[in-house]
Amino acid sequence: GESVGLHLPTLSVQEGDNSIINCAYSNSASDYFIWYKQESGKGPQFIIDIRSNMDKRQGQRVTVLLNKTVKHLSLQIAATQPGDSAVYFCAENGSGAGSYQLTFGKGTKLSVIP
């Protein structure tokens, strides 16, 4: 079935460098794509979302890019810090009668090297 998935399971980045985390999706009917951060032992934490009619959205130190042509989503983290170390999931909101269930990808573990 259709799903959201990730290209790379792990990513190591030097502190201060920029990080890019990628995600491929297959459900072209999704309205929103969302990035979540999950630190060890905690629940997922919302980072940023992007609507399907946009191709870029910026937040504080984060940028999400959406390429609908190739069904690709990426999260860019500027000046990566040790506190950014976590597992990052892309997710899409579910289709259907507005229940807004999230379908998560497998996650990318980001490790920041001090």
Added chain:
Amino acid sequence: EPEVTQTPSHQVTQMGQEVILRCVPISNHLYFYWYRQILGQKVEFLVSFYNNEISEKSEIFDDQFSVERPDGSNFTLKIRSTKLEDSAMYFCATLRDRGNNEQFFGPGTRLTVL
């Protein structure tokens, strides 16, 4: 900042026993969700709940599962007869309204079925 709380943080039970996982949503949120995450895997949607009824449920949410909001505050997930494969982290999430995508996740309950 308001947050979703969950109790207990860890539940150990024998196979075949009933468990109830509890969640206190953020007070002005209207949509409630349960997700689970088997160790090392992605977060999976179980059920969504709105206006005191189930909006949508996944294939995982079979007859052994039920949800309710008995007193208007707590939102519970009951597993009637636990199986070994029910061992996972269970996350409650809440959403204020349909106008945004920021589901707030609780810290999770780790369920261990022996």
